[in-house]
Amino acid sequence: IAGITQAPTSQILAAGRRMTLRCTQDMRHNAMYWYRQDLGLGLRLIHYSNTAGTTGKGEVPEGYSLTRAPTDEYPLTLASAGPSQTSVYFCASSDSGGRGTDTQYFGPGTRLTVL
């Protein structure tokens, strides 16, 4: 693999079910991020993490849980999915872990529909 991969590509889920979105990067980047993208709202940060152990909540953290072990994986879990979590989810990573330019590179996204 090269870059960032996400799985699944798309998923339709019944409300109340548990779902884990997977994200893997092979660029040895320090920092990883999860965003959701909704029509008219743009990309909004859910959570971020770096290999030094720094984690933080973004703009829309509620309803999601995350782990970062091993360091090239960053799965996002919806413990009990709700219709408001219908969205396109993008995982991203960056090299500097916050320092300097620290350009973020995005995975191909997961389209999640919660009915």
Next chain:
Amino acid sequence: GQNIDQPTEMTATEGAIVQINCTYQTSGFNGLFWYQQHAGEAPTFLSYNVLDGLEEKGRFSSFLSRSKGYSYLLLKELQMKDSASYLCAVKDGDYKLSFGAGTTVTVRA
């Protein structure tokens, strides 16, 4: 909160020039990014500005004025493949990028 504004849509003719403006009001500033996103695909990095002035990269240029909270992305010699959404994003801390809603550019033949 963060406030990043950019026009919703723009239309231009193949071979022309289009300028996408972005204004921002954020609690901090650590640089401004422009990303391109084709429909159904991931955002891809275009440019980064942290100091005032113009950064040129081929057909694309990006300008920043920190005192005015203003940036623009200039697309020259438009091609059909430039039809996409263009996202303005401000790095307002060590990690966080705050994005505008995006500008959809349609290039017509």
